[in-house]
Amino acid sequence: MIFKNIYKTLSTPEKSGRRIGLFRTLCAIFGGLIVAYLGMTLLVFLIPTEASKSITIPLMLNTLAWAAIALWISISPTKWIALLRSVIPSFIFAIAITFAYYGSK
Amino acid sequence: MKETTIFLKQRLQRVHVAAGITFSLVMYLAVFFGIFAILLPYIQVWEKPSRHIEYMDVTKIDYATMIDPVISDPNFPTNNIQITLPGYQHDPILKVSHQFVEPVYFDPNTKEQINNEGDQSQLAKFLNHMHYGRPLKTFGYLIFGFVAVGGLFLIIGGLILVIMIKYNNNAKKPISRFSKLHRKILTWVFPPFIIITLTGALMNIGYTASAPMTYLVSKGETHRIFDLTSPILFPPIQNVEKQNISADMLPIGELIQKASTINPAIDFQKITLINWKDISAQVKIEGYNPYMPFLNGISNKPSITLSAVDGSLIRQHKVMDKHWSGLFFDSMYFLHFLFGVDTFTRLLIATIMSVSAFGLGFGVLLWLEKKAKKFPRNIPFYHWMAKLSLSVIIGVLPATALLFAMQWTLPFDLKDRFIWQEGIFFVSWLATFTWSLYRINSYQAAKEFLKLAGVLFILSPIFHYINSDFSLIQLWYQGLVQIVSVDIGLMIFGILLLIVGFRLPQKNNEIQKFWSKDL
Numbered sequence: 282m283i284f285k286n287i288y289k290t291l292s293t294p295e296k297s298g299r300r301i302g303l304f305r306t307l308c309a310i311f312g313g314l315i316v317a318y319l320g321m322t323l324l325v326f327l328i329p330t331e332a333s334k335s336i337t338i339p340l341m342l343n344t345l346a347w348a349a350i351a352l353w354i355s356i357s358p359t360k361w362i363a364l365l366r367s368v369i370p371s372f373i374f375a376i377a378i379t380f381a382y383y384g385s386k
Numbered sequence: 387m388k389e390t391t392i393f394l395k396q397r398l399q400r401v402h403v404a405a406g407i408t409f410s411l412v413m414y415l416a417v418f419f420g421i422f423a424i425l426l427p428y429i430q431v432w433e434k435p436s437r438h439i440e441y442m443d444v445t446k447i448d449y450a451t452m453i454d455p456v457i458s459d460p461n462f463p464t465n466n467i468q469i470t471l472p473g474y475q476h477d478p479i480l481k482v483s484h485q486f487v488e489p490v491y492f493d494p495n496t497k498e499q500i501n502n503e504g505d506q507s508q509l510a511k512f513l514n515h516m517h518y519g520r521p522l523k524t525f526g527y528l529i530f531g532f533v534a535v536g537g538l539f540l541i542i543g544g545l546i547l548v549i550m551i552k553y554n555n556n557a558k559k560p561i562s563r564f565s566k567l568h569r570k571i572l573t574w575v576f577p578p579f580i581i582i583t584l585t586g587a588l589m590n591i592g593y594t595a596s597a598p599m600t601y602l603v604s605k606g607e608t609h610r611i612f613d614l615t616s617p618i619l620f621p622p623i624q625n626v627e628k629q630n631i632s633a634d635m636l637p638i639g640e641l642i643q644k645a646s647t648i649n650p651a652i653d654f655q656k657i658t659l660i661n662w663k664d665i666s667a668q669v670k671i672e673g674y675n676p677y678m679p680f681l682n683g684i685s686n687k688p689s690i691t692l693s694a695v696d697g698s699l700i701r702q703h704k705v706m707d708k709h710w711s712g713l714f715f716d717s718m719y720f721l722h723f724l725f726g727v728d729t730f731t732r733l734l735i736a737t738i739m740s741v742s743a744f745g746l747g748f749g750v751l752l753w754l755e756k757k758a759k760k761f762p763r764n765i766p767f768y769h770w771m772a773k774l775s776l777s778v779i780i781g782v783l784p785a786t787a788l789l790f791a792m793q794w795t796l797p798f799d800l801k802d803r804f805i806w807q808e809g810i811f812f813v814s815w816l817a818t819f820t821w822s823l824y825r826i827n828s829y830q831a832a833k834e835f836l837k838l839a840g841v842l843f844i845l846s847p848i849f850h851y852i853n854s855d856f857s858l859i860q861l862w863y864q865g866l867v868q869i870v871s872v873d874i875g876l877m878i879f880g881i882l883l884l885i886v887g888f889r890l891p892q893k894n895n896e897i898q899k900f901w902s903k904d905l
Contacts, residue, residue, distance in 0.1 A: 295393075298392065298394065298395070298396030298397040299396050299400055300400070301400055301401055318595075318599065321599065322598075322599045322602055325599065325603040326603065330711075332603040332604055333617065333618055334618055334709055334710075336596075336599070336614055337619075337711040337712075337714055338711070340592060340596055340599075340611065340615075341588060341592075343592055343596075343599075344534065344535045344538060344584060344587035344588060345538050345580075347535055347538075349538075352401065352539055352543050355397070355401045356394060358390060358393065358394075378602065
């Protein structure tokens with residue numbers, strides 16, 4: 282019942298786009314950071330050279346990715362979507378990193 | 387229009403405004419002091435009496451008479467001695483240094499050791515530190531780093547806004563004028579701006595934050611990013627076995643000439659002496675290739691390694707020999723560091739950055755004008771953010787001007803000279819904040835700050851002339867062009883500030899007219 286209520290509050294679209302609100306801000310800052318960081322860590326594994334060479338690119342793009350994803354999360358239509366946008370990619374990247382970590386030599 | 391697109395545009399605008407006003411002032415400071423950091427090589431020559439010496443051609447210098455006494459000292463290490471050549475970062479001195487000993491400085495004209503001012507003269511260094519928050523240590527790094535990320539956020543969001551929303555460019559109210567200038571300027575300067583902000587964010591918070599990533603991708607071997615990257619980016623000099631047979635060395639000038647016939651494209655900056663005075667001795671001569679900008683200069687330094695006994699070529703590193711990750715690293719950092727580039731490029735980037743400082747300023751003005759619009763015109767607009775912005779954006783000018791004026795007025799043997807200079811700078815900057823709170827009319831305060839800054843900037847080359855005993859003409863005839871140009875630059879900057887200070891309107895109806903004029 283509580284979860285249903287929370288879901289309902291979060292998924293109801295606001296009447297105006299003029300307020301961003303604390304929930305979206307937190308999702309954007311921390312969710313954006315986690316998504317960007319995990320994504321960039323995954324990118325090190327995906328670039329087909331040794332980590333010492335491929336890490337330069339993710340290192341450079343890390344902050345840009347954070348900014349871009351934070352923007353993407355902060356403009357979501359509802360709070361629920363903002364939450365999903367920060368949680369789902371994080372999970373996907375985390376699982377992919379686990380595979381890459383144990384899968385690569 | 388569909389409701390979702392309206393909401394999307396509203397949100398984009400709202401996050402841009404909220405983040406923009408939060409980050410604007412620190413962003414402005416980073417850009418403002420960054421402009422001085424771009425001009426750092428000239429300022430650091432201008433500020434020191436010991437640097438008022440002529441530039442010498444690096445191949446014509448008699449290195450042995452300067453270096454031999456230094457390295458014949460049994461306490462001075464003989465391996466991996468670094469010689470920084472005159473002209474590197476526009477510094478006319480020759481520096482002999484080693485990782486483990488105090489560096490020694492020479493005037494290559496007289497071949498005499500010079501008295502380096504060291505910590506007594508730190509003007510250029512301080513301006514550079516202000517650029518990335520160093521006076522506040524870790525806290526400052528973090529603040530400036532997060533502001534850089536905020537800057538990236540704003541650039542991306544702003545570009546999307548410019549694409550999505552049709553703005554009216556023809557309205558002639560101050561508010562639309564500010565909006566237009568803010569948009570136009572930052573849309574034009576965004577390509578260099580985004581790269582510079584990106585590398586700035588990396589240096590301030592990226593490296594610190596990279597520990598978990600490094601730990602993961604190295605499978606727990608290390609959490610220090612430099613353990614991973616430095617063998618690729620900054621490979622150590624290969625160890626050469628010492629034979630313990632002493633031998634005569636070729637003159638360094640001759641070795642430089644040999645190196646420049648092997649690769650004439652390189653501007654040589656630094657020489658490393660390996661096993662000096664031994665039969666196995668080598669010199670590694672490295673520099674910057676100005677024909678390949680963006681690909682070398684930071685981690686990638688083209689070099690030539692010669693035998694110091696017979697001058698034969700041992701190893702050569704060309705620009706394109708670097709691994710692509712190093713080339714990528716250099717191409718991103720190039721615009722931020724501008725190591726080894728010529729004066730024209732430096733001035734060009736400094737101009738672009740000054741223009742973007744205006745872009746940021748107009749953003750703040752737009753926000754304030756929107757706040758002021760809610761009140762009737764006959765009520766003076768008094769807002770804490772307006773006063774803070776006034777003292778940060780305009781008030782920093784007289785404080786910096788004072789910093790320059792003090793450089794040649796405080797005696798060089800004053801104890802803790804730099805603490806005085808720095809302290810007076812911060813106190814006077816704070817004073818501009820109290821002054822802006824005191825003056826109800828912000829335009830009046832701005833005019834006063836600009837005039838004061840103008841006068842102080844004009845005075846600083848005059849103080850330089852009085853206390854260094856070098857007049858402009860004398861400097862010019864002695865070939866000290868860098869110092870002359872700093873003097874002239876300060877003078878012109880001061881005059882510009884004075885002109886703006888006098889031209890800015892002060893009365894309310896004049897202000898409206900001023901911003902509605904055709905630009």
